[in-house]
Amino acid sequence: MILLSSSNPKYSMCWLSYKPIEKKEYVQEVEKFLEQIVLLEKNIYFQNAGNELKKALGALFGTEPRLSNSVNLYMDSGIILGKVTNEKLNIFITEVEKEAVGEEGFLIKVIDENKRKYIIVASKSEKGIIYGTFHLINKFRLKTGLKELNCIENPKASLRIINHWDNMDGSIERGYAGKSIFFTNGRIKRNYKRIWDYARLLASIGINGVVINNVNVRDKAIWLITPKYLNDLSKIAEVFRLYGIKLYLSINFASPIYIGGLDTADPLDKNVQKWWKDTVKTIYSYIPDFGGFLVKADSEFNPGPYVYGRTHADGANMLAEELLPYGGIVIWRAFVYNCLQDWRDTKTDRAKAAYDNFKPLDGKFSENVILQIKYGPMDFQVREPVSPLFGAMEKTNQMMEFQITQEYTGQQIHLCYLGTLWKEILEFDTYCKGKGSYVKRIVDGSLFGMKYAGFAGVSNIGDSINWTGHDLAQANLWTFGKLAWDPDRKIEDIAREWTILTFGDDKKVVDNILWMLLNSHAIYEKYTTPLGLGWMVNPGHHYGPNPEGYEYSKWGTYHRADTKAIGVDRTSRGTGYTLQYHKPWQEIFDDINKCPEELLLFFHRVPYDFRLKNGKTLIQFMYDSHFEGAEMVDELIKKWEDLRGKIDDEIFNRVYERLKMQKEHAIEWRDVINTYFYRKTGIPDEKGRVIYP
Amino acid sequence: MILLSSSNPKYSMCWLSYKPIEKKEYVQEVEKFLEQIVLLEKNIYFQNAGNELKKALGALFGTEPRLSNSVNLYMDSGIILGKVTNEKLNIFITEVEKEAVGEEGFLIKVIDENKRKYIIVASKSEKGIIYGTFHLINKFRLKTGLKELNCIENPKASLRIINHWDNMDGSIERGYAGKSIFFTNGRIKRNYKRIWDYARLLASIGINGVVINNVNVRDKAIWLITPKYLNDLSKIAEVFRLYGIKLYLSINFASPIYIGGLDTADPLDKNVQKWWKDTVKTIYSYIPDFGGFLVKADSEFNPGPYVYGRTHADGANMLAEELLPYGGIVIWRAFVYNCLQDWRDTKTDRAKAAYDNFKPLDGKFSENVILQIKYGPMDFQVREPVSPLFGAMEKTNQMMEFQITQEYTGQQIHLCYLGTLWKEILEFDTYCKGKGSYVKRIVDGSLFGMKYAGFAGVSNIGDSINWTGHDLAQANLWTFGKLAWDPDRKIEDIAREWTILTFGDDKKVVDNILWMLLNSHAIYEKYTTPLGLGWMVNPGHHYGPNPEGYEYSKWGTYHRADTKAIGVDRTSRGTGYTLQYHKPWQEIFDDINKCPEELLLFFHRVPYDFRLKNGKTLIQFMYDSHFEGAEMVDELIKKWEDLRGKIDDEIFNRVYERLKMQKEHAIEWRDVINTYFYRKTGIPDEKGRVIYP
Known part of the structure; x- marks a missing residue:
């Protein structure tokens, strides 16, 4: 291996910063199981998991368990890492249990008999063992009782991928936490230590894929799929592989022209196909478990199949065919719209674009193509309705795209925990197959029985000391992973777990931070653009208010406020966007009196004197919301101030400074x-x- | 010398593109005088002027006059270049005439006797001869009759300086005509050929100084005043010197810290003074006729004396003292205002800032400090009132700052000839010493009898093929030079001369282009921000409309439009800005019914139903102005289309493309x-x- 991971004083390890467990009774209870760590498999994956476990136990319990490869079933105690199919575990694991552990899943079973005190962590494959190991470590840290350790865990969705919008010059598009950990000055960084620690963080939340370059693939990044960079990339893939993570790359659809010197990138052109076949073959010769391509095509000035009069299915399938023999996939972004709209044109509605572009293609994509759909129809605003594409594509693999990085939600200066919003999205019932057709069942693949499904999260990390700029923004990364693993979990539980693992279990600390997290999105929404209004930000960098910043632009994002009313009529009487939803949503969204108020201005053009359900006029609601929202930032600050002395000073002050900036900017x-x-x-x-x- | 100038096919020579004179009678009349060119002085300046003349005569008349250094007063004919004091010219030039020629002036006298056919071009010093030479060349090209050649010309203002906002990476702040001709990639270009041709263009319009680096002095540019760059700079100065042009540099006021390693830049600190003394000495050891420093201090994040509790006089005088022994000057920009204003603050008025900052310092600046004042109180908007600083500083050297580059006036995509605006500004009567106290008499130094006075123009040139992006924008550079030389000239004459020298004297060509030039500013004003409104541009790059782009910014540039009215009340009842003017302007600007309408919204907050003098409401005027302005662009296009075939195709098409863009953007x-x-x-x-x- 390239090097061994170790702690690094130049940055924190977030929720993996281990501290000794102080509760004596718990330590005494668990210690009996920690005499040794037995690895039933002799390979680097189990070895690595064993190392992780050993390091953690040392830090948590002060023990130094030996790592052994042989098991004596009459030994006094130990943690056993093995595969569920290992014969030696037959006496402990039932056939039913074995069957229940999926490809990436694991089982934890505590054997607490007189002489036999084992904690078994067993996976079906090499991939699951690291998840089980981190699960166990964190359960220890949460002081989970021995009996409650027993579990069988499988991720609900097969794809749990982080999208990095990292550029090769080291900058990060929409990055608010420093520079790229992957690239600098046009080359790939060889600081594998940081990448290693990143892989540990990701594995601990169940991530299994990373796209390391920006979806806008320009200049040198176009060449990442060539031998010029593949050797360096293979080293990164090697680190990720140890932690069950596959490497993916964003590609430029016109690569056959840029790199191959062809005069076309037409997906139906034989030379183009041949070029991609050769390119894919080369990639896999360097990275045998390469994940596949992420493609932003025909979107915001990126080339795509439309240029050649082909469909997105033509484009995606062509790439998919070349990747299929190697087990690779094509992730195709649905973020396609006219970004040169004339503001005078009131017929075109950007909100309709993804559906209009992709709905006709349902059933036309190959088995290893996955459509990656932003949660809402526009672009990661503080509030949008669920994209109507979810529920519209019954024969297409689909992934949910969340934006972990806070582009429109405060850029990691404002505290804005996104878990609450994401959870609402996932719990949305599309009614596409009748009641109970939740988004979460679409993106975990179960509703339509799709092979590939899952989650993509646009990364919020960079090379800053705390990875995410705002220390509390680490919770967003954590939550993304946890929801991707199991979208059925309660968001409060996910947030609470993060808080305890990060800041300890002092009641006040947990209560206050939990309050801050769970209320922060609503507060941010209140003082920025409530009621689904959105877009009143400064163009370009997207920070801070600019009420008409997008009003006369080409981006298709208008509110068209005049002296009487504000908002775009997206009902069946207007642009017809509501018709993209199943019933009863069509009718609900169509009706100004039934439309959920938090989305009122997304769907309707509303007079300022319109009365909301609480009797307030729209204009008075706007004023109240902004006064209240800004005032509530004081509560965030107060909750944090109360923790002075209970939180590491450096972190306390860092967050405190940001909260004060948040107040000023609110x-x-x-x-x-x-x-x-x-x-x-x-x-x-x-x-x-x-x-x- | 470094190299000889020659024509270069990679770029045009603008109004110095010589073509043979086709009018036979004129050629016959003049030819008699062209047998030889006699240089009465043996130095490089006269040699250079002789070369220019010889080259021009060859191109214009197809003659090859010999250059001779000796004069035979019985020769048949010739053009004589000499000093007015040269004894050999005594028989031709009277004492009165000699006296009338100033330091940079020249005399042209035609002696047309039987045997003696001379054209005498005589200057007082080396500086004037190149002006006289270009004057004569262009008079020939205008086919000026022999008798009308007789003249004595002196520039009215002593300082006629171009300010380049060129950065060392090669970019140009507010540049719309390519990259810098001076800098690239952090170093000084050694393409002296282009600089040589630039010097020729500037000398031909009477410019005598060039500041080659941006007033915002950052990074490497801070070091231009050190030996690291002075050797390269001395080469540029050498080229400019030949053409009567001095090199100036913009400096960073905190240089003693950045370069000198001192811990202060306090102008009253002995070490700081010593550091500047040494620095100035070093500069003059490389460039003996170095012009001096241009300083943007305490302005838009540039450091200045305020940091140390000192006045601008303290700062400027300290530098001036070190430059004085060498004849150098300090040009100090008056563009000082609070660029971190809170938009909620309605008391602060950026328009008042320059006056408030500098008026109290009148009489406190050293003799070799010149205050450089932007024409209006804000920032080069399409229309502003004359800055009240003109007329407020009776004991201070003052320069007019015009912006030749079209930052807010269409960025050389729109045709916007600025001569008409500049002329209006110069003809403004400040009444500071009673009626007749014109701005032009302040900036030529005559009204207050100041030694230094003049014009600074922010350059509109770059390394593009036609120097200025828009071919017709060359007229702005030409006009700046001509007005700086003589602000009393009629703007129509200046524009006509440029048109003929650039495009020839076809009547239609001259008529149409003249119409386009003289109407273009009014047209641009009509469809952008009429009535002195200003600032409705996109922040940052300043191109295109953005009605509230600056409304909530920190730049102090607000119109505060609501449903009832628009504009800032700058009268004595409002911010009090009008009180900075002399009477009767105070009263005129203060009165909404007397205020010149083109400045109405600059001085007043005006209800939309306010009736203008023509009976229109303000809102109707706004609509009419914008409809009419956009429509008038068609007339510009038509005037140009009429010239197809009469203008060089390449230039025709280049301008035509821009006119079509102008129409779209209008x-x-x-x-x-x-x-x-x-x-x-x-x-x-x-x-x-x-x-x-």
């Missing part, structure tokens, strides 16, 4: 948006609070 | 601004034209 949001509406309508605040003229 | 301006006002007011266009809702 006031800016409040004042700009309130003034904007006041100037637009001339209607004063009923409560007479300060709105600048 | 429509965008029209529609965005009209829609903005319509959405803001709900008031429809009286004439029922299309305003998008």
